[in-house]
Amino acid sequence: MAPSDDYAPSSCFGNLFSFKKKQQSASRRSVAAARNAPAPSYYPAASEKLPAYDECVTKAFEHLDVKGNSEIENIVSNAIEGVSDELRTISLDLHENMETGMKEFHAHDVLTDYLESKGFTVTRHAYGMKTAFTAEYSNGPGKRIGFCSEYDGLPGLGQACGHNLIAISGLAAVIGVKAVLESGKASGKVILFGTPAEELSIGKIVLVQKRAFQDNVDVALMLHPAAYHAERGAMIAIHDVRLEFFGKASHASAAPWEGINALDAMVQVWNSISMMRQQLLPTDRVHGIVTDGGKAPNVIPDYTSAFFFVRTTEYQQIGRLMHKMEECFKAAALATGCEVKWTWREIGVTKNVVQNGPMADIYKEYMERHGIQFPTPAEQAATGGGSTDFGNVSFEVPSLHPMYGIHTNAANHTIEFVGAAKTEIAHKDTILASKGLTITAIQVLRDENYYQAIKSDFEKSIRSDNDGLMM
Numbered sequence: 001m002a003p004s005d006d007y008a009p010s011s012c013f014g015n016l017f018s019f020k021k022k023q024q025s026a027s028r029r030s031v032a033a034a035r036n037a038p039a040p041s042y043y044p045a046a047s048e049k050l051p052a053y054d055e056c057v058t059k060a061f062e063h064l065d066v067k068g069n070s071e072i073e074n075i076v077s078n079a080i081e082g083v084s085d086e087l088r089t090i091s092l093d094l095h096e097n098m099e100t101g102m103k104e105f106h107a108h109d110v111l112t113d114y115l116e117s118k119g120f121t122v123t124r125h126a127y128g129m130k131t132a133f134t135a136e137y138s139n140g141p142g143k144r145i146g147f148c149s150e151y152d153g154l155p156g157l158g159q160a161c162g163h164n165l166i167a168i169s170g171l172a173a174v175i176g177v178k179a180v181l182e183s184g185k186a187s188g189k190v191i192l193f194g195t196p197a198e199e200l201s202i203g204k205i206v207l208v209q210k211r212a213f214q215d216n217v218d219v220a221l222m223l224h225p226a227a228y229h230a231e232r233g234a235m236i237a238i239h240d241v242r243l244e245f246f247g248k249a250s251h252a253s254a255a256p257w258e259g260i261n262a263l264d265a266m267v268q269v270w271n272s273i274s275m276m277r278q279q280l281l282p283t284d285r286v287h288g289i290v291t292d293g294g295k296a297p298n299v300i301p302d303y304t305s306a307f308f309f310v311r312t313t314e315y316q317q318i319g320r321l322m323h324k325m326e327e328c329f330k331a332a333a334l335a336t337g338c339e340v341k342w343t344w345r346e347i348g349v350t351k352n353v354v355q356n357g358p359m360a361d362i363y364k365e366y367m368e369r370h371g372i373q374f375p376t377p378a379e380q381a382a383t384g385g386g387s388t389d390f391g392n393v394s395f396e397v398p399s400l401h402p403m404y405g406i407h408t409n410a411a412n413h414t415i416e417f418v419g420a421a422k423t424e425i426a427h428k429d430t431i432l433a434s435k436g437l438t439i440t441a442i443q444v445l446r447d448e449n450y451y452q453a454i455k456s457d458f459e460k461s462i463r464s465d466n467d468g469l470m471m
């Protein structure tokens with residue numbers, strides 16, 4: 001299929017967002033021309049008009065003939081339902097025995113042992129990370145599908161992001177694809193990446209740096225539980241910085257004039273950032289904590305430290321916030337006479353997620369047939385303030401990262417979500433969403449036209465998103 005114009009079905013997906021992208025690219029060019037401009041002349045807004053969404057999807061499905069194939073869907077459904085009880089046991093185990101990033105030793109062993117018992121070729125401690133792994137199965141030449149499992153939790157909370165469910169959704173998906181490969185109805189390979197430390201935004205960035213996805217899979221998919229459904233969940237870019245001020249200690253009452261107050265510098269930074277927020281875009285985020293505020297009330301603090309996160313909807317915009325933050329740091333040092341040091345995260349920026357349109361649409365179509373309702377694309381673009389290291393994957397291979405609801409109103413990273421992540425209904429929601437993700441992936445193995453549409457959508461998105469980091 002050779003997409004020739006904006007109305008050809010394959011480019012319809014591109015067209016779906018090309019209106020928005022064209023506007024963004026045009027304004028980005030003008031921003032790039034005036035690189036010192038403090039802010040871009042746009043920000044992604046829910047109010048932007050999108051082309052007729054349903055029309056595009058309908059056209060594409062007609063052309064690609066990717067309406068539900070009941071035989072394949074039965075194979076996937078039976079395979080996943082057949083292991084549902086086992087997956088439930090693993091999910092509760094990971095919930096009960098929560099481990100934090102890069103220390104998920106129990107999860108690593110439970111998941112790899114299970115995958116080996118199901119006939120996958122397992123590589124433990126993959127890519128130089130003790131708690132990473134891969135598990136693969138192939139029945140011959142063809143496309144290569146990658147899924148991701150996560151399994152780390154949050155210190156002090158537990159599985160407050162439901163990564164126990166993400167872990168088993170990856171298991172379910174590869175088991176579903178393997179069943180189809182074994183049936184002879186498709187040919188190719190499936191790989192599950194066990195990706196540690198998502199909450200620290202490390203695992204997948206290391207995997208990308210080591211070309212784990214680029215060299216081994218044609219597409220990458222994963223799921224994430226939430227309070228809502230979104231086949232194109234908005235996940236934004238994030239970077240972090242550690243800040244230190246160095247002053248001079250002195251008796252805080254007898255000789256305060258002899259001191260240089262590092263806490264004053266920190267207060268100054270805090271106030272500067274608070275004031276700066278008025279000039280940030282509504283989609284920008286800056287948040288942080290003071291990690292050292294001094295040792296004793298009767299000593300002028302000679303050392304203070306803080307830890308900040310900055311986020312923007314597109315990673316190229318992070319440089320703008322980095323610059324503003326650094327100016328606040330320098331100003332506080334100048335005002336107080338302190339020395340200042342800041343260190344941006346060495347591993348680099350966690351990018352926003354580029355959701356692949358054609359894959360999102362197949363997933364959505366399957367889920368809608370099973371009773372799930374989705375917010376509009378514009379509503380989805382306006383929600384979400386979270387970030388994931390899967391963003392860096394999504395700039396390397398066509399990717400999909402839907403959010404799926406688990407019958408809770410609780411936000412991720414709350415104690416209420418910890419409870420929601422272990423309910424029977426959340427398990428059932430995970431099983432359904434895993435089937436939807438598997439069906440989406442199977443289509444890549446079976447339909448070259450569909451894969452070409454995926455690739456074309458990916459190349460368009462990445463081209464317009466890869467204009468470089470703006471300072």
Ligand SMILES: [Zn+2]
Nearest residue numbers: 161163198224
């Ligand atoms: Zn999460």
